Amino acid sequence: MKRHFHDELKALKQKLLSMSFLVESALEKAVEAFLGRNEKLILEIFDEEETINQFEIEIDDQGHALLAVGQPMAFDLRSLTAILKINTDLERLGDHAVNIAERARTLLREPPLPEDYDLPKMARATLHLFRQAIDSFMNDDADSARNVLLSDDEVDLYNDNLFKRITTAMQKDPSLVKTGVNLMMIGHNLERTADLATNIAEDVIYMKQGKEVRHRIET
Amino acid sequence: MRTMSVLDMFEFKTDEETGTLPRKEARPKTPLSQIETHEGQPIKIMTRNLSVFYGINQALINVTMDIPQKAVTALIGPSGCGKSTFLRSLNRMNDSILGARTDGKVLIDGINIYAPGINVVALRRLAGMVFQKSNPFPKSIFDNVAYGPRLHGIQNASVLEELVEEALKKAALWEEVKDRLGRSALELSGGQQQRVCIARALAVNPEIVLMDEPASALDPISTAKIEELIHELKKNYTIVIVTHNMQQAARVSDFTGYFYLGSLVEFGTTKKIFTTPDKKETEDYITGRFG
Numbered sequence: 001m002k003r004h005f006h007d008e009l010k011a012l013k014q015k016l017l018s019m020s021f022l023v024e025s026a027l028e029k030a031v032e033a034f035l036g037r038n039e040k041l042i043l044e045i046f047d048e049e050e051t052i053n054q055f056e057i058e059i060d061d062q063g064h065a066l067l068a069v070g071q072p073m074a075f076d077l078r079s080l081t082a083i084l085k086i087n088t089d090l091e092r093l094g095d096h097a098v099n100i101a102e103r104a105r106t107l108l109r110e111p112p113l114p115e116d117y118d119l120p121k122m123a124r125a126t127l128h129l130f131r132q133a134i135d136s137f138m139n140d141d142a143d144s145a146r147n148v149l150l151s152d153d154e155v156d157l158y159n160d161n162l163f164k165r166i167t168t169a170m171q172k173d174p175s176l177v178k179t180g181v182n183l184m185m186i187g188h189n190l191e192r193t194a195d196l197a198t199n200i201a202e203d204v205i206y207m208k209q210g211k212e213v214r215h216r217i218e219t
Numbered sequence: 220m221r222t223m224s225v226l227d228m229f230e231f232k233t234d235e236e237t238g239t240l241p242r243k244e245a246r247p248k249t250p251l252s253q254i255e256t257h258e259g260q261p262i263k264i265m266t267r268n269l270s271v272f273y274g275i276n277q278a279l280i281n282v283t284m285d286i287p288q289k290a291v292t293a294l295i296g297p298s299g300c301g302k303s304t305f306l307r308s309l310n311r312m313n314d315s316i317l318g319a320r321t322d323g324k325v326l327i328d329g330i331n332i333y334a335p336g337i338n339v340v341a342l343r344r345l346a347g348m349v350f351q352k353s354n355p356f357p358k359s360i361f362d363n364v365a366y367g368p369r370l371h372g373i374q375n376a377s378v379l380e381e382l383v384e385e386a387l388k389k390a391a392l393w394e395e396v397k398d399r400l401g402r403s404a405l406e407l408s409g410g411q412q413q414r415v416c417i418a419r420a421l422a423v424n425p426e427i428v429l430m431d432e433p434a435s436a437l438d439p440i441s442t443a444k445i446e447e448l449i450h451e452l453k454k455n456y457t458i459v460i461v462t463h464n465m466q467q468a469a470r471v472s473d474f475t476g477y478f479y480l481g482s483l484v485e486f487g488t489t490k491k492i493f494t495t496p497d498k499k500e501t502e503d504y505i506t507g508r509f510g
Contacts, residue, residue, distance in 0.1 A: 003507045071466050073493045073505040210495025 005070040009079060012062055013138070016083055016090070019055040020134045022048055023090045026097035027130065027193065031123040034104035034186060037112070045101040052094035059087045075207070082207040086137060089196045089203075093130070096189045096196075103182045103189075110179045117165050117183060119190075122158035126190045126197070129155065133200040142208040148201035149213070155194035162187040260287030260473075263427065263457040264309060269323035271304050271313055278304040280481040281323065286474070291449055291458045293472035293489065295465060297504070300478040302461045306429050309459060310346035311339050327427070344371065347420030351432035353412035355404035355419075360387075360396050363404045363415050367423035382422055390418035391448045410441025417448065421456075428452060430460040434467065446471050465505055469493045477501045 026048045033041035063084045066072070072080050107113075129148055136144035163184060170180040202214050264286040271279040279301045286292050294302040304313065311332060313319045324331045332342055344367070355363050364383045373379060383400070387393040392414040396407070404415050413433060420428060430449070434442040449458060449471045462468050468475055468489070475492040477484045477500070485492065485501045496502050503509040 005507070073465065073469065074496055074502045076506045077494060 005066070005072065005076070008062075008066055008070070009072075009076060009083075012059065012066065012083055013079070015055070015059055015062070016087060017134070017138055019052060019059065019087070019090050022052050022055065023093045023097070024127070024130065024134070026052065026094055027100075027127060030097040030100035030104065031120075031127070033101055034107065035116075035120055035123075037104075037108055039105065039108060042101045042105050045097055049094045049098050052091060056087055056091040060084065063087070078207040078210065082137070082203040085203050086200050089199050093193055093196050096193050099189045100186050103186050107179060107182050110182075113179065113183070114169075114176075117162050118158055119162065119183065119186065122155060122162065122187065122190055125151070125155050125158065126194045129194050129197040133197040133204070136201060136204045137207075140204075140208050142205045145201035145204035145208075146213075149198055152194050152198045155191055159187045159191040260290055262286065263288035263327065264459075265324075265326040265329075266305075266308075267324040267326070269305070269308060269325060270321070271301075271308055272320045272322075273316065274318040278481055279308065282478075282483045284476060284483055284486055286457065286459060288457050289453055289455065290473040291453050291460060291471050292474040292476065293468035294459065294461045294476050294478060295463075295468050295504075296478035296484075297509070298463075301481040302476075302478045303431055304481075305478065305483075306431055306459060306461050307348075309427070309429055310343050310348060311337075312343075312348065314339065344423045345425055346427035346429055347423065347425040348429045348431070349413070349416050349420055349433045351435055353409060353416050353436070355407075355412050355415050357403065357405055359401050360404045360407070360415060361400040364418045364422050367419060371423060383418075386418040386422035389421050389452070390414045391444060391451070392418055408441070410437045410444060413437060413441070413445060414448065417445075421452075425456065427457045427459070430458065432461055432463065435463065442467070465493075477504060479504070 026045050029041045029045050029048075032038060033045065063080060066080060070076070070080075129151055132144060132151075133148045135141070136148065166176075166180040166183055170177050199214075205211055205213050262285045264284075266282055266284045266286075269279060269282040269284075270277060282301075282305060284305075294305060296302045307313045308321060309325060309327075309332075311321075313321060321333055325333060327342075327345065331337075356366065358366075361383055364386050365379045368379060368382050373382070384393060384397075387396065392411060395411060396402075396415075404412060407415065413436075417428075417433075433449075434445045437445065446467065449460065452458060453473070460468075460472065472489045474487065475489045476486040477492065477496075477498075479500060485496055485498045487497070491497075492501060493505060496505065500509075
């Protein structure tokens with residue numbers, strides 16, 4: 001049986017997908033702006049963040065209306081709560097893109113980096129995790145979401161190495177402190193981005209299978 | 220009126236299997252309701268392979284369910300799934316249907332209510348019923364509620380007054396009708412009439428209240444009153460409710476059973492059934508993808 005509610009739920013899911021494209025674009029631009037020292041991209045990210053915030057409010061509003069009117073149960077309920085939680089995660093991800101862009105702007109006034117400290121690799125791994133988390137949500141694919149959870153450690157490892165290498169570099173050459181601190185903050189924002197991608201993946205697993213996997217608890 | 224014991228159901232003191240009086244030492248030392256548990260709740264009613272036939276049609280197929288004590292259990296499922304038949308089998312209301320036959324067991328506090336020698340009138344006092352359409356007698360409010368106690372031999376006017384007041388208070392109707400107990404129950408609104416019927420069921424001190432769509436004919440305010448009442452009543456009674464309204468089942472019940480084509484598909488806590496049911500059939504039904 002076809003239900004009007006399911007059409008509205010699908011439409012809301014599509015809207016969340018549109019929001020995720022914007023977030024993905026903002027994150028990509030942030031990384032590119034930092035690596036390519038591109039000021040124009042930085043300004044674009046600030047504009048996109050406002051649109052992302054607008055999406056968050058609209059999705060929240062429509063989601064709450066659907067909760068009240070549709071009174072969903074079971075998979076429908078889990079899907080709708082997943083949409084609302086992922087909505088909040090996406091908005092936070094937009095903030096992280098802005099944070100990276102702000103650091104990139106500061107770094108524009110500093111000399112170019114002596115080395116990349118594997119930040120491009122870390123950024124690629126992080127963006128890959130984010131895309132995989134969103135794909136698993138759109139395809140209701142719990143297996144793919146579980147892969148996201150397994151891959152999060154890779155980004156953590158990059159961040160740990162980044163921290164150690166930059167600390168050593170700053171100890172050797174104190175003139176690198178300003179650059180080093182900004183690079184660490186970029187690393188931190190990428191690491192938080194990967195964490196939020198795993199949160200999305202955890203929500204997908206609960207949505208699809210009703211299983212709680214957060215905080216390494218499996219029900 | 221004193222609280223009823225399950226043994227009062229026996230016309231002849233019989234054992235569930237043999238039809239003989241269970242010797243005192245043979246009876247469970249601890250009532251079954253204190254031994255069996257479901258999600259930490261003691262069990263009041265157990266059904267084992269319960270089947271009901273109407274002539275050659277089987278309306279209920281081998282239903283085994285544990286209904287917790289002092290909790291609300293909702294029975295849901297599409298029309299014709301057997302949920303009302305199941306409800307009616309819990310106080311042998313199906314007995315009155317010509318050609319109806321029951322197999323399997325229904326145990327209340329461990330005693331099979333289909334055993335020979337069971338006093339069905341006493342059973343129905345223990346397990347009262349409230350129907351979809353309120354059905355007050357064409358009598359005064361007082362006489363409606365006093366009907367059951369009088370039937371059970373209570374004639375003393377002050378005792379009856381006390382019982383009626385207590386039952387109407389339990390049914391959350393006392394304040395609305397205390398000044399017009401002599402007026403016909405038929406003058407009341409639909410929601411009030413339904414609460415008269417609930418008071419009538421409570422007046423004989425049951426332990427179990429069976430409700431068949433008790434709010435389906437009521438407006439939202441009356442429905443909310445009945446739902447709040449159910450929430451209050453479960454402190455003292457075991458309640459089983461059949462409802463087509465899934466939001467209502469979710470609101471009022473602690474446990475839910477989903478029936479389909481005469482079988483119990485899934486039974487569990489209401490939270491589990493309405494958030495993460497185990498069976499796809501349950502999921503499809505409660506999300507409206509069924510049919």
